[in-house]
Amino acid sequence: MIEDRVRAFESALRRAGVRVTRQRAALLRVLATADDHPDATALLERAKAAGAGVSLATVYRTLSELESQGLILKVSFEGEPARYEPADQRHHDHMIDVDSGEVMEFFDERIERLQAEIAAEMGYEIIRHRLELYVRKVR
Amino acid sequence: MIEDRVRAFESALRRAGVRVTRQRAALLRVLATADDHPDATALLERAKAAGAGVSLATVYRTLSELESQGLILKVSFEGEPARYEPADQRHHDHMIDVDSGEVMEFFDERIERLQAEIAAEMGYEIIRHRLELYVRKVR
DNA sequence: TGACAGTTGCGAACGATTCTCAAATATATT
DNA sequence: AATATATTTGAGAATCGTTCGCAACTGTCA
8 A cells, every 4th residue: 555655656756757866765655654634844754753864845845846746735724834645545625623633534525516516607617626624523 | 885894893993992093994994995805915005005104014913903803804825925804794715716816706505504514424513614716717 | 181001113033935056866878 | 887967955045924022102091
């Protein structure tokens, strides 16, 4: 699973003529392993913890490279630094517990359809969208 | 209309024990007049154009004051500086034309309901939400 | 009108992100 | 395997939006 992801990341980079350096490989592995929504600093720490010498500048550069290759998605919530997640998953939106900060994922076909309908009615097509629910646990 | 808004803003501030200074009055008028989605810099320029001496720091301070009084809403799109809009309107979401940058508003009761349902199913209630459609005109 | 807490403007500080540039290094080529 | 060359790296400076600190002002209420 994780190995598949890492391989997919690497070959996509090679295909795009982007060199797979030591630091990029480390970041790819960290990203492939992440099952949460880490930001650049968290990724830097994880890479370092995994024994790789990487700088923050490189983390950012790699992230935008991967994003423009369509391999990861940047998701930025209210005020926080941007977070990243692998793009090889089913599309979903996010729900943020305002008390704990926990980020959950959800997907609803009906909402997706309604959005497309609304845009179409106004003569537009959706390029991308962002839906975030800031929620609190019901007591 | 605009006068009503200005008065509503002012009395809300007074009620909250916040002083209505010259610069705040100017900003209130600018905000009440705006029918678009200006950011802090735009508001500063408009206030200055209206002949009021205001500083950027005061613009920001006033904006967060007004926001915490619930009089205006801060809406921040991808990467851009935060924008603000009067809160005395029917709730709506935003649609951004990725080519022109134009911001449009829309509202759909069905989407609102679905969001609440989804949150409820997971044991949460929605505190606020953010829905943005980044769109392109259909040729 | 005075007194005083609330506000202002300036510039410094901040946090996230990007850039600059010389030194290091993947990769294609021998 | 050694070389040539175009990429990539790290460190720190730079940028952008936004907030802060503080001394000088100014609404407001008595």
